Amino acid sequence: MTQEEDRRTGRDESEDERADRMWGELIQEVRVAQTGVQILFGFLLTVVFTPKYAQLEHANQVLYLVTVVLGATATGALIGPVSLHRLVSGRSVKPQAVRWASRLTFVGLVLLLATMTSALLLVLRVATHDAYVPWLVAGVVTWYLLCWFVLPLWARHRYTTR
Template structure:
């Protein structure tokens, strides 16, 4: 019975689905926005610290790259809010949700790059150890597993394919990438 209930999915119009997906997306973006904005805020203060002037050129380059990545990540993760404000009331929500979802995905990728670069800089300054690239690579691998590997695995393993739907469901019902 539980299997049959899972296969049926939701019976919602395109607009209802867009409303639900928008609400879910905004909740997800709030989490990422907070993190990237705090990280970006701290990054902006580094150049004003006395020790910044003593950093080797390579570390300053890493810092500049990190700040630019953080700015880009912030822009991409705040983008869905601006998009919603500008298109609200123009009956384009399903398309806006798809665009906002893409912006969020790009923002998360940029956040990953920002965090990688920041971690590299911090560990280089803090330890001066030759093991730093390996440690950073291990952390990035962990992020990749948590942020992309596990979700992709779950999507592949638990997605109901169109030919597996319960009889009587419309073609627009649950399937890959739906619901």
């Protein structure tokens, strides 16, 4: 195989170059997720200060608290890669930092899924009090699972040669 053919079928990059590229890609992905979780978390923090909060049933207040804690943990996991990068920058550990940041991002996405599920359940319970709420939430969660995990894993399995 010529060098030109090799370039078309793969990347000719060192471990450090690969880590730099992967870091840039990861940070772009984290920016999208961070924005969503931060807006949701910020909204959740305001709910407790509204008059409606005191009127919630105890079960819905507990669900609210669970949702806030999930939002806080998701925020922490999704901001973690930034802190990790800042604290290890210049220490020649970028490949390892990319792996840890990737794991934090994945955990953050799982926690974001849990936060959104919990928030949706809370909002729909308060808004409707209907028995179909768990079914509606299950449908939305299924959609998230398909978009966030099933499709990417299927594509990874289908289109990678490893």
